[in-house]
Amino acid sequence: MITLVVSDIFGQTKSLEGFVNELDGSTAICSPYPFRQGHIDRDEPLVYQQFIETTGHDKYVEKVVEAISSKQPDLIIGFSAGAVASWRALAAMPIKSATKLIAFYPGQIRNHLQLHPKCDVDIYFPYEEQHFDIKPVIEHLSGVHGVNCYRTRYSHGFMNSLSENFCAQAYQHYTRVCQGNIEEAIKLKLANRRIKSGLELTM
Numbered sequence: 001m002i003t004l005v006v007s008d009i010f011g012q013t014k015s016l017e018g019f020v021n022e023l024d025g026s027t028a029i030c031s032p033y034p035f036r037q038g039h040i041d042r043d044e045p046l047v048y049q050q051f052i053e054t055t056g057h058d059k060y061v062e063k064v065v066e067a068i069s070s071k072q073p074d075l076i077i078g079f080s081a082g083a084v085a086s087w088r089a090l091a092a093m094p095i096k097s098a099t100k101l102i103a104f105y106p107g108q109i110r111n112h113l114q115l116h117p118k119c120d121v122d123i124y125f126p127y128e129e130q131h132f133d134i135k136p137v138i139e140h141l142s143g144v145h146g147v148n149c150y151r152t153r154y155s156h157g158f159m160n161s162l163s164e165n166f167c168a169q170a171y172q173h174y175t176r177v178c179q180g181n182i183e184e185a186i187k188l189k190l191a192n193r194r195i196k197s198g199l200e201l202t203m
Helices: 014-021 044-054 056-071 081-092 107-111 134-142 168-202
Strands: 002-006 026-030 075-079 100-104 120-125 147-151
Touching: 002 014, 002 056, 002 081, 014 026, 026 056, 044 056, 056 081, 075 081, 075 168, 081 100, 081 107, 100 168, 107 134, 120 134, 134 147
Parallel strands: 002 026, 002 075, 075 100, 100 120, 120 147
Antiparallel strands: none
């Protein structure tokens, strides 16, 4: 059981590593940057500018495709820009490449509503977004087969302690949600192995 965690614009930080360490099974991190982020500027507009100048959304999608191809994860958990990059990457890959995507506050997904990843997707939206109305986005995506949308009471960035919108209560709750999905994926994988083994014995 492998979980791929795709970071937001802050990259691989101590905060993200703390989240990953709370999850069972094997985990891997995909970041837009080629190095671990040490000292982090909490000014999100500056961090976003760094992200655009060094990587950008399209190149991040390419990095996620590479990570999925090499790690072959069962579950993908993406945050913000990483959630959208995962959505786009899974839609671009020719075959089903994961069992499920859990996407937290993927604001840019509004520009990629025509895409359909080849796996189940749970999307956790903030209560509102600053730059667009999330209601029609949720309405559209809720009509896509395999996609479940949830509008939370929290603000964009609630899972990242570096964000001004971080919420410890939400973080604890949704970390448990992610862990629950991992446990379900492990059970499913074990069941599939038993079925496959049984078929091989009867052949």
